[in-house]
């Protein structure tokens with residue numbers, strides 16, 4: 120299946136379980152892959168048949184800044200649900216990294232995959 124991807128989308132947002140994390144925004148990085156058939160987009164040269172990665176990026180930034188979740192899992196779930204509903208890919212894989220969360224690690228985070236069929 121064809122893929123549209125967004126790599127290392129950087130967002131500063133409030134996220135975390137601990138009190139100190141709820142006071143200041145911290146950096147997050149998103150890697151997103153959306154599977155869909157891109158044949159029509161390629162044949163027509165028309166953005167309407169593609170998944171607009173610039174629009175997806177802005178929606179991810181807006182949702183991340185407004186959600187203020189405790190868990191990175193909650194954020195991943197919300198972003199996946201938004202993308203599936205609004206952009207209708209066959210599936211979406213979201214990897215979110217928190218580079219400042221664990222001092223001894225370059226990043227920690229989660230990766231989830233959700234598909235049309237697995238939508239609640």
Ligand SMILES: Nc1nc2c(c(=O)[nH]1)N=C([C@H](O)[C@@H](O)CO)CN2
Nearest residue numbers: 134135136137189190191192220221
């Ligand atoms: N699986 C998870 N583990 C942890 C999370 C999380 O969101 N998912 N969050 C934290 C804290 O907020 C952490 O980032 C501070 O170091 C701990 N573990």
